[in-house]
Amino acid sequence: MALLSAAGHCDADEARSAVFLGELGLDGHLRPVAGSLPAALTAARSGIRRLVVPVENGREAALAPDVDVYTVASLEEAIRLVHDGFRQEPVRVDLDAVFAKPLQSNRPDLAEVRSQHVARRALEIAATGDHHVFLWGPPGAGKSMLAERLASILPPLSLREAVAVTSIHSIAGLTRARGSDALITERPVRCPHHSISVAGMVGGGFNPKPGEVSLAHNGVLFLDEIAEFAAPVLNQLREPLETHRLTISRAGSALTFPARFLLIAAANPCPCGFYETDAGRCMCPQRSITRYRSRLSGPLLDRIDLQVAVERVAFDELCNEHASESSADVRARVLRARAFHAQRAGEKRPPPSSAVRSLLGRAAEKLTLSAREVRRVSAVAETVADLASSPTVETAHVAEALQYRRSPWRSY
Numbered sequence: 588m589a590l591l592s593a594a595g596h597c598d599a600d601e602a603r604s605a606v607f608l609g610e611l612g613l614d615g616h617l618r619p620v621a622g623s624l625p626a627a628l629t630a631a632r633s634g635i636r637r638l639v640v641p642v643e644n645g646r647e648a649a650l651a652p653d654v655d656v657y658t659v660a661s662l663e664e665a666i667r668l669v670h671d672g673f674r675q676e677p678v679r680v681d682l683d684a685v686f687a688k689p690l691q692s693n694r695p696d697l698a699e700v701r702s703q704h705v706a707r708r709a710l711e712i713a714a715t716g717d718h719h720v721f722l723w724g725p726p727g728a729g730k731s732m733l734a735e736r737l738a739s740i741l742p743p744l745s746l747r748e749a750v751a752v753t754s755i756h757s758i759a760g761l762t763r764a765r766g767s768d769a770l771i772t773e774r775p776v777r778c779p780h781h782s783i784s785v786a787g788m789v790g791g792g793f794n795p796k797p798g799e800v801s802l803a804h805n806g807v808l809f810l811d812e813i814a815e816f817a818a819p820v821l822n823q824l825r826e827p828l829e830t831h832r833l834t835i836s837r838a839g840s841a842l843t844f845p846a847r848f849l850l851i852a853a854a855n856p857c858p859c860g861f862y863e864t865d866a867g868r869c870m871c872p873q874r875s876i877t878r879y880r881s882r883l884s885g886p887l888l889d890r891i892d893l894q895v896a897v898e899r900v901a902f903d904e905l906c907n908e909h910a911s912e913s914s915a916d917v918r919a920r921v922l923r924a925r926a927f928h929a930q931r932a933g934e935k936r937p938p939p940s941s942a943v944r945s946l947l948g949r950a951a952e953k954l955t956l957s958a959r960e961v962r963r964v965s966a967v968a969e970t971v972a973d974l975a976s977s978p979t980v981e982t983a984h985v986a987e988a989l990q991y992r993r994s995p996w997r998s999y
């Protein structure tokens with residue numbers, strides 16, 4: 588468009604008022620591109636009020652406020668649009684209406700999980716206080732079933748979060764097939780296979796694309812069989828777990844993608860899966876168990892607040908006719924506890940009582956907890972107190988928080 592303006596084929600001042608985005612085919616037709624929503628948001632932020640995109644990108648780009656989005660099918664149409672002084676009707680999307688549309692979620696529900704009271708409670712604490720979770724236990728115990736249901740008890744996405752999620756998925760080229768439902772209104776759940784590469788996990792490529800940690804932004808990252816992931820892939824998780832973003836360095840530039848996710852990991856207790864369980868006999872030599880468990884490095888486990896053993900459910904419990912609590916009921920408690928937390932934000936809880944301090948001190952000694960781990964236990968105890976609507980942290984809250992730190996994995 589710049590060249591055509593310079594050559595006098597369209598009005599330079601009019602053309603300068605807009606951003607043009609699209610892939611130009613040799614026949615003059617335009618093909619859709621990835622990233623039209625973040626491009627539109629950036630245009631608006633830069634004070635540019637007009638964006639011209641290929642037809643297929645129109646509804647996604649129009650999700651951005653404060654910018655008029657025009658669609659054209661070819662370069663010829665773009666020239667005509669400029670020549671006519673943008674007298675075409677811009678694409679209109681009623682963002683509030685799109686966002687208010689009731690969610691037709693077909694996500695799995697916690698009602699389908701029998702028993703597993705400790706693990707269910709851990710998920711509730713995780714969803715309330717944004718704590719990461721590690722489930723270990725024999726195959727068939729229901730670790731994946733539990734993990735897949737964590738997203739169902741998280742608070743609904745805010746509009747701002749939904750726009751952020753949609754932008755990342757747009758850059759990854761995952762929104763083109765969504766058509767008029769361009770806005771992603773459900774929290775993303777990403778479950779990469781353990782054979783994933785470093786670039787797949789954290790992003791990369793010649794034109795850097797977001798990886799799984801960013802596609803899980805504002806949602807859940809589920810790593811099943813976490814001990815089977817390559818060590819360099821797991822090491823790369825530390826940065827996003829700490830800073831909630833991921834920076835990809837390229838010659839002369841660096842690109843940062845947001846990566847604030849809730850991590851839920853699962854693993855068997857040993858390579859064969861049956862170590863110290865009554866589900867079967869473990870045939871693994873001790874050194875292969877040690878090697879297997881050491882793949883989860885201390886620094887990674889340190890950042891996972893809730894570590895829970897998941898046992899196989901007894902047959903008669905599986906046959907129990909009583910339905911388990913639904914995700915909607917658990918989520919209601921999560922929302923109430925989060926509201927309680929928000930309400931007392933700013934006013935710190937009173938310092939812990941001497942009973943609480945002494946319990947923490949004894950536990951730190953007995954479980955040889957690092958200073959960081961003691962802080963994490965205290966954070967979980969705060970969340971447990973929020974769930975109990977308690978203005979103070981009591982010894983019972985700390986005792987429960989400590990229960991999630993007694994994982995045999997940390998001694999390796």
Ligand SMILES: [Zn+2]
Pocket residue numbers: 857858859860861862868869870871
């Ligand atoms: Zn084994």
